[in-house]
Amino acid sequence: MKGTQLRTTLIAALAFAPAAAVLAAGAQDHAGHAMPAASAPIGKPGDAARVTRTIDIDMTDAMRFTPASIDVKADETVRLNVHNSGKIRHELVLGTDADLKSHYDMMMKDPGMRHEEANAVSLEAGKSGAIVWRFDKAGTVSFGCLEPGHYAAGMKGSVSVL
Numbered sequence: 001m002k003g004t005q006l007r008t009t010l011i012a013a014l015a016f017a018p019a020a021a022v023l024a025a026g027a028q029d030h031a032g033h034a035m036p037a038a039s040a041p042i043g044k045p046g047d048a049a050r051v052t053r054t055i056d057i058d059m060t061d062a063m064r065f066t067p068a069s070i071d072v073k074a075d076e077t078v079r080l081n082v083h084n085s086g087k088i089r090h091e092l093v094l095g096t097d098a099d100l101k102s103h104y105d106m107m108m109k110d111p112g113m114r115h116e117e118a119n120a121v122s123l124e125a126g127k128s129g130a131i132v133w134r135f136d137k138a139g140t141v142s143f144g145c146l147e148p149g150h151y152a153a154g155m156k157g158s159v160s161v162l
Ligand SMILES: [Cu+2]
Pocket: 063, 089, 090, 091, 145, 146, 147, 150, 155
């Protein structure tokens, strides 16, 4: 009995943690919604006039990005041309693993949320979109599809900034 109570308390604590993080960041709106403030630098929105490279990324209902692994140079401004060749909605959101994970937990509770920020593109079946991003520091920037079930099924990838 005691074990069950403890587990219930833990589940409740986990369930509320992401919402608390967003409230702390003061970053929710109802038109779309904002990502919580990034916990580590991932770069910044790029200037389309300074794009030095375009990379095509395909998203499928197999819950995969192709390619799932990308190399860019530090300070490079890249256009990610993203296409959804599946039959359901997918999205590509850039972030740290921690940001993506906590945001995914929120999406599980509010599946209607749509991403409209510069670091994300959310696409209906058959649609294409783009993210222009400046990867300013060496390191790894992750990306994922935060539609419920997708991220957990492995719909994720990474950008190595060299
Ligand atoms: Cu997806």
